[in-house]
Amino acid sequence: MxxxxxxxxxxxxxxxxxxxxxxxxxxxxxxxxxxxxxxxxxxxxxxxxxxxxxxxxxxxxxxxxxxxxxxxxxxxxxxxxxxxxxxxxxxxxxxxxxxxxxxxxxxxxxxxxxxxxxPLMVHENFRFQGPIRAVRDVLQSGVIGQPFFGRIAWRTAYDVYANQPYLAEEERFLLLDLVIHLADVDRFLFGEVERLTCHTQSIKPGIKGEDSAVLLLRHENGVTSVLDATYSSKRDPDPFPQTLIEIDGSEGSVRLDFGFELTTVSPAGTERRTVEPLLLPWAAKPWHGIQESVLRTQEHWVDCLKAGREPDISGADNLKTYALCEAAYASQSSGQTVDPRVFA
Ligand SMILES: NC(=O)c1ccc[n+]([C@@H]2O[C@H](COP(=O)([O-])OP(=O)(O)OC[C@H]3O[C@@H](n4cnc5c(N)ncnc54)[C@H](O)[C@@H]3O)[C@@H](O)[C@H]2O)c1
Missing domain, CATH: 3.40.50.720 (NAD(P)-binding Rossmann-like Domain)
Known part of the structure; x- marks a missing residue:
């Protein structure tokens, strides 16, 4: 029962x-x-x-x-x-x-x-990752002053096609499948975007879509951000599945580096700490940060359902994230800078 x-x-x-x-x-x-x-x-x-x-x-x-x-x-x-x-x-x-x-x-x-x-929620879990929340907490604390530059990076050669073979068949692959997470984190950190330029590449032989992309974004509040992502970067150590972030502000900076190392530079000095995600009993490294964020995303849904509140990642909100990817494809094909707000 x-x-x-x-x-x-x-x-x-x-x-x-x-x-x-x-x-x-x-x-x-x-x-x-x-x-x-x-x-x-x-x-x-x-x-x-x-x-x-x-x-x-x-x-x-x-x-x-x-x-x-x-x-x-x-x-x-x-x-x-x-x-x-x-x-x-x-x-x-x-x-x-x-x-x-x-x-x-x-x-x-x-x-x-x-x-x-x-109610409708899109299961956009990246903004619920503990290390990404830690970056946002630093931003919101004000210790680095007004942010003016951000970079959100995902560079790996992880064989994503092993668990998700359908990705090799997608004509719109990296932007829709992966950059969409980075775009959501970008909005979460810096707010809405007023113009965007994108360049994509298809590096791995035999896949239908793009597997590399760089986006340059100008936010309504004046922040410039760069999203760069690829599944074709052969590196050691390979950071998969960690999202790396750096932000410069008027008074300092915050960086989320490989190994969940968070460095904050502010007028008070330099603070270094490790923001390792929880390893839930059913989780396994290196997926644990993603797995913890799945739990946090679903807890958010239940909290909102019980309170009768719209989720932060509602369908309507996700249209704005999705619009960044639509704008990125439009920019890639036209060679122009695009206002993503026309797509949302
Ligand atoms: N947030 C993340 O980090 C992340 C990571 C991987 C996948 N995903 C997303 O999760 C979703 C599922 O991806 P996956 O890799 O688990 O795919 P999958 O192919 O392994 O699983 C999808 C399942 O859905 C079933 N299915 C398809 N159509 C159905 C229908 N009409 N009715 C009932 N069942 C149906 C299939 O039989 C299959 O078992 C995708 O949207 C993918 O983008 C998110």
Whole structure:
């Protein structure tokens, strides 16, 4: 007999394992149903996480179960039809990133949820990483003064295609799959962007989309930021999956370097500390920072659901992050600087 917030999961593949562990860690949530087109995956998830009901059809799950929310962890092309189905069933929903294949699809999901009057959150977890929160805390403390420059970097040669083979087939790969996280962190740290230039490259042979990108962004508050990302940087040590950040301000600087080393320079002097993420009992290095952020993202959803508050990473908010990636593709293809606000 379910006693907590009744949750269903659609998609029980690679990344869903993190969601499932995190739901189990949140006392208020009771996983009552799991669904995957591949029934064996749903059955395995049900057995591992003690879930009573198993489905291989999302509509059957959403119409048979009484759910307080559904967590959609399928790959991007299926997000819109499943989210619209959840909206028709009036079930609050979380959708994994990337939100959908096009910004029109994203807008349609936001509209469907609004019309149905149900909360919608995009599972954008990077801003919930402890080390990134530590950088933001330094910024907000004011010790480095007014920020004027930021760089957010993801440079690795990690074989991302091993766990996610579909990425090699994506015509819009790195910006939509990975830079979207950095773009969200960029907005989280510096606010909205008024113009953006992007240059992409496809370095690894045999993949359909871009695997390297550099973005130059000008924020409404005057901050200049650079996002640079690649899956083709052969380096030692390879920082995967750490996001590295540096920020210059009028009075000092803050840097998040490899190994979660945080250095703050301010008029008071230099402070160095390690902001290592928690290693949750079900987590494994080097993924632990990502895994902890999945738990924090889902805790945020539950807090908002209980309080009747819009999540910080609502569908409407994520449109602004997604718009940065749309603008980046537009800049790459036109060679022009683009105002991303026209896409949101
Ligand atoms: N935030 C992160 O760091 C991060 C990392 C990896 C993946 N992701 C995201 O997680 C999502 C899932 O990626 P993945 O790598 O786990 O993919 P996956 O292919 O391993 O898993 C997706 C699962 O969804 C199932 N599925 C597809 N369509 C379905 C439908 N209509 N009904 C029910 N089940 C369906 C598939 O059978 C599969 O088991 C993607 O949006 C991806 O971008 C996020």
């Amino acid at each position: 379910a006693t907590g917030i009744r949750a269903g999961v659609i998609g029980c593949g690679f990344f869903a394992q993190n969601h499932l562990h995190a739901w189990r860690d949140i006392d208020d949530v009771e996983l009552v149903a799991v669904c995957d087109l591949d029934r064996a995956k749903a059955e395995t998830a049900a057995a591992n996480f003690g879930v009573p009901s198993v489905y291989d059809d999302a509509e059957a799950m959403l119409t048979s179960e009484t759910l307080d929310f559904v967590d959609i962890i399928t790959t991007m092309p299926t997000h819109r039809p499943i989210a619209e189905l959840a909206a028709r069933c009036r079930v609050p929903m979380i959708v994994q990133k990337p939100f959908a294949p096009t910004i029109e699809d994203c807008r349609a999901i936001v509209q469907a949820a609004a019309d149905a009057g149900v």
